Amino acid sequence: MSDNWPGLFEPKLRVSQIKGILEWVKKHLGQPAYKRLILTHHKNLNFGHYLVDDRHKRGVENFRGEWIEFGSEQFPDWDSVVIYLREKAVA
Known part of the structure; x- marks a missing residue:
């Protein structure tokens, strides 16, 4: 995982939820992603290639990378x- 910083956007997270996330x-994306995780609900403030989110709210329209709509077809x-x-x- 070269220079990627995964982000999670949820303003009402509980400590128990954060631990699970x-x-x-760490399990699925590895140590580099685990150490670079960003927790915020201001999606447009993050820079990156991909945004995985299930809602088109809170800055998705201003995110400069590709929005991956979780839960879509x-x-x-x-x-x-x-x-x-x-x-x-790998491409």
Whole structure:
């Protein structure tokens, strides 16, 4: 994972939820992503290639990279998102 910084956008996270999110990121995306995770609900303030989110709110329209709409027909679950991002990484 070269210079990617994963971000999570949820203003009402509880400590128990954050722990679960951190564990998921570490397990599925590895140590580099775990150490670079950004927690915010201001999506437009983050810079990157991809934004994975289920709602077109709070700055999605101003995000400069590609919005991956979680829960959509193309990305119904995390497996589909991970497959897509892995394909992009090797392309």
